[in-house]
Amino acid sequence: MTTGAEQGERHQRGEQSAPGLGAVMSERRQLINLAYRLLGSLADAEDVVQEAYARWYAMSASGRQAIASPGAWLTTVASRICLNLLGSARARRETYVGDWIPEPLPEPTEWSTARSGGADPADRITLDESVTMAFLVVLDAMTPAERVAFVLHDVFRYPFGEVAEIVGRTPAACRQLASSARRRVRTAQVPAGPNAGQAGIVRRFRTAWEAKDIDALIGLLDPEATATADGGGLAVTHLDPIVGGERIAHAYAEIARVAGHRTTFLECTVNGLPGLVAEQDGAVATVFAFEIAGDRIRHIWAVRNPEKLRPWRFGPNQL
Numbered sequence: 641m642t643t644g645a646e647q648g649e650r651h652q653r654g655e656q657s658a659p660g661l662g663a664v665m666s667e668r669r670q671l672i673n674l675a676y677r678l679l680g681s682l683a684d685a686e687d688v689v690q691e692a693y694a695r696w697y698a699m700s701a702s703g704r705q706a707i708a709s710p711g712a713w714l715t716t717v718a719s720r721i722c723l724n725l726l727g728s729a730r731a732r733r734e735t736y737v738g739d740w741i742p743e744p745l746p747e748p749t750e751w752s753t754a755r756s757g758g759a760d761p762a763d764r765i766t767l768d769e770s771v772t773m774a775f776l777v778v779l780d781a782m783t784p785a786e787r788v789a790f791v792l793h794d795v796f797r798y799p800f801g802e803v804a805e806i807v808g809r810t811p812a813a814c815r816q817l818a819s820s821a822r823r824r825v826r827t828a829q830v831p832a833g834p835n836a837g838q839a840g841i842v843r844r845f846r847t848a849w850e851a852k853d854i855d856a857l858i859g860l861l862d863p864e865a866t867a868t869a870d871g872g873g874l875a876v877t878h879l880d881p882i883v884g885g886e887r888i889a890h891a892y893a894e895i896a897r898v899a900g901h902r903t904t905f906l907e908c909t910v911n912g913l914p915g916l917v918a919e920q921d922g923a924v925a926t927v928f929a930f931e932i933a934g935d936r937i938r939h940i941w942a943v944r945n946p947e948k949l950r951p952w953r954f955g956p957n958q959l
Contacts, residue, residue: 663710664693664696664710664714667710667711667714667715668689668693670711670715671688671689671692671714671715672686672689674715674718674719674722674791674796675688675722676745676771677770677771677791678719678723678779678787678788678791679722679725679726679729680742680743680776681742681743682745682951683743683947683948683950684725688718688721689718691718691721692718692721693714695717696710696713696714712802715798716802716806719788719792719806722788723784723785723788723806723807726784727784730784736872737871737872737879738869738870738872738877738879738880739868739869739870739879739880739881740870740872741773741869741941741943742773742780744911744915744941744943744949744952745771745910745911746908746910746951747909747910747912768912770791771911772912772913772931773910773929773930773931774828774830774931774939775825776911777828777941778824778828779821781824782821782824783817785807785817786817786818786820786821786824788803788806789803789814789818789821790821790822790825792806793814793818794821794822800812800814800815800818803818830933835913835914837935838914838930839914841860841914841930841936841937842914842916842930842932843907844860845857845860845916846916848860849905850905852893852896852897853893854889854890857885857888857889857892857893858885858889860936861885861886861888862885862933862937862938863884863885863886864883864884864885864938865883865884865888865936865937865938865939865940866881866882866883866888866939866940867881867888867892867939867940868881868940868941868942869942869944870941870942870943870944870945870948872944872945874944874945874946874947875925875944875945875946876944877942877944878891885936899920902920902921903918903919903920903925904918904919904920905917905918905919906919910927910928910929910930911929914930915927915929915930916928916930917952923953924952924953925944926943927942927943927949928940928941928942928943929941
């Protein structure tokens with residue numbers, strides 16, 4: 641992954657030769673990774689990157705040749721597009737049906753083996769702690785400027801001077817934005833165990849859920865746990881978050897009862913952490929992400945909006 645500092649070094653070296661197609665397109669993975677973290681949507685991230693490249697090739701050949709670092713130029717353009725989209729997204733969310741949850745991503749290797757037999761549509765995203773569902777939800781609560789400053793500096797290591805040019809504020813202001821965002825992250829963080837331990841808890845949750853064992857479910861859920869669902873008005877789900885481990889246990893047992901034998905629950909990786917997929921008649925209907933603190937589930941995110949399940953349903957050729 642090319643960092644802002646590395647791109648700045650390329651700029652300082654004065655790479656003035658006309659960039660070839662390969663050099664320019666090699667920035668695509670970096671741009672997709674950045675845009676997904678900024679927007680929480682793979683589909684929107686791909687649209688942003690496509691627009692950035694369209695603007696690049698809309699320039700004259702001499703104009704492109706005058707740009708010392710195509711990667712830095714593309715990053716600046718993509719980040720500014722994301723900043724504008726984040727501003728308008730707040731207005732769009734007011735008409736969104738139910739809660740909006742970031743788009744979940746499958747783990748590339750396990751999904752390509754199990755589903756597509758080839759490269760997974762999400763293999764362009766580097767799965768690390770900065771794309772867990774809990775982290776993305778915290779990012780989504782930030783102001784657009786906070787989110788862009790924080791992701792560019794703290795995740796991608798861009799210096800505040802470069803961040804300032806993108807955000808349109810002073811380096812000092814961007815430093816304050818990132819500091820504010822960092823406090824939000826620290827406040828929301830919970831101590832999490834290793835993935836293997838979390839996978840065991842998710843497995844026990846699946847087993848108890850399939851058995852409709854309410855007592856076992858309550859034992860696995862934090863008393864103050866929250867379950868949030870996103871159907872976007874396109875799939876039936878609970879519109880308001882369910883708060884409290886006992887309430888969630890009863891609600892999920894009822895979901896299992898209604899789903900019946902048509903639904904199969906599969907253990908998988910969601911945004912780099914253990915999760916579940918619910919299949920109905922062989923098609924992915926819901927993706928579940930979990931936040932686990934200690935040995936209890938603190939939050940469940942259930943994504944049912946079919947527009948957010950493309951990487952899980954169709955494979956790379958449909959993107």
